[in-house]
Amino acid sequence: MSQSHRLITIPVSHYCEKTRWALKRLLIPFTEERHMPPFHRFATRSLNDSATPPLFTGQMSSLNRLVIQTVGGRSVPVLVTDTQIFSSSDDILHYADSIAPDDLKLYPTNPEQRRSIDELVELFDTALAPAVRLWTYSYIMSQPNLVKPLWCEGVPWIEKFLFPIVFPWMRTNVTQLYGIDDTSIARSYKTICDVFDRVNGLLADGRMYLVGDRFSAADLGFMTLAAALVSPPNYGVKLPEHDKLPTQMATDMKAFQSSLAGKFVLRLYEEADRTPVA
Numbered sequence: 499m500s501q502s503h504r505l506i507t508i509p510v511s512h513y514c515e516k517t518r519w520a521l522k523r524l525l526i527p528f529t530e531e532r533h534m535p536p537f538h539r540f541a542t543r544s545l546n547d548s549a550t551p552p553l554f555t556g557q558m559s560s561l562n563r564l565v566i567q568t569v570g571g572r573s574v575p576v577l578v579t580d581t582q583i584f585s586s587s588d589d590i591l592h593y594a595d596s597i598a599p600d601d602l603k604l605y606p607t608n609p610e611q612r613r614s615i616d617e618l619v620e621l622f623d624t625a626l627a628p629a630v631r632l633w634t635y636s637y638i639m640s641q642p643n644l645v646k647p648l649w650c651e652g653v654p655w656i657e658k659f660l661f662p663i664v665f666p667w668m669r670t671n672v673t674q675l676y677g678i679d680d681t682s683i684a685r686s687y688k689t690i691c692d693v694f695d696r697v698n699g700l701l702a703d704g705r706m707y708l709v710g711d712r713f714s715a716a717d718l719g720f721m722t723l724a725a726a727l728v729s730p731p732n733y734g735v736k737l738p739e740h741d742k743l744p745t746q747m748a749t750d751m752k753a754f755q756s757s758l759a760g761k762f763v764l765r766l767y768e769e770a771d772r773t774p775v776a
Contacts, residue, residue, distance in 0.1 A: 503528035504578040508538055509735045510648035512627055513587040514575040516722040518734055519770055520591050521577075523718070524598035528577075532652040534661065535668055538574045545576060545583050588623060591715060604715040614709045615716045621693060622719040629689035632676050634726055636683045637747040639669050644738050651735045687750070690727065697759035713766075720759070721766040727751055728760040730767035 505521065505528045507514035521528045533541045577584040577593070584590045595604045606612055638644045642665050650658040672678070697720060700708055708716040729737045729751065740748040754760045 502580055505530045506538065506541055506574050506576040506578070507532050507734075508535055508574055508649065509651045509653065510726075511574065512630060512723045512726055515725065515734045516587045516719060517575045517577065517590045517594075519722055520594050520604070520718055523713075523770060524594045524602050524604070526594050526598065530652075533574075534649045534653045534657040534664075536664070536671075537653070537657045542574065542576050542585075545578065545585075588619070591718075595715070604713075604718060606710060606712075606714065608710070611710050611714075615714050618708060618716040619719045621696070622716075622723050625689055626693045626720075627723040628676075629686035629693075630723060630726055632678055632682055633686040633690060634747075635672055635676065636678050636686075637744045638738075639672055639678075641744075642669075644742065648735055648737075690754075694724075694754060694757055694759045697762065698757055701758045701762055717766060721763045721770070724754075724759065724763050725767065728755040728763050730764055732767055732770075 503521065503526060505514075505517060507518065507530055509532045518530065531541065573585070575585075575587055575590060577590045579593075582593070584593050591604065598604075605615060638648075642662070645665065646658075646661050650661055676682075697708070707713055708720065725733050726737065729740070740751060743751070755764070
């Protein structure tokens, strides 16, 4: 596997974490290039092409929409190979799986198992992940001392230096982009609880993995997209200690951590950390 792979990320992003662990597990060598928001868009703007989807500008103010449209670039993760560019975690997983050794593949050939895995991956990608992002940001975006290490670990020094200047604008931007308010926070928390209940139900029979008898894309999706709620020690960035978090957030996270689903995430992270990498 001589092809080079360049993974552009935001350090704390759980979608980036998903691709980071996928490449490691599938023994695909890569170089990670980390950037703080919004500098990831400068890092990816040269990768734009006619196939690049329109930038999502959501509920942003006119000024923020204009800035993002002017800068351009892509959301991350982005995987750049010698011949192709993949700009979603799902596309990256499918590409990585297509070149991985047969004994490591994340998607089985069994049609019934594949349908179950695809259903769970869709649930985790489109329901759990956005809910986790909104719920966690609702607590920490008012505390730059918590956000800075999550956004700045491993990024170029100039981006870290500019954090105090950029963060106030980004805090407004994030709040507008994700529509963070009391209603959306409550809805996101309920979604998280519903997904955890679904996973708790699957694990209640004592199974080791969500589908079948081996690790799959469903396990990878849940472990990485739910990880911020249970704080595995080997997450891609150092997550805050519970005593540094707002009280209610820490209380809820301890409950997630003690559930079957939370313990499942911690076990998978422990196992994944022992997986040899190329």
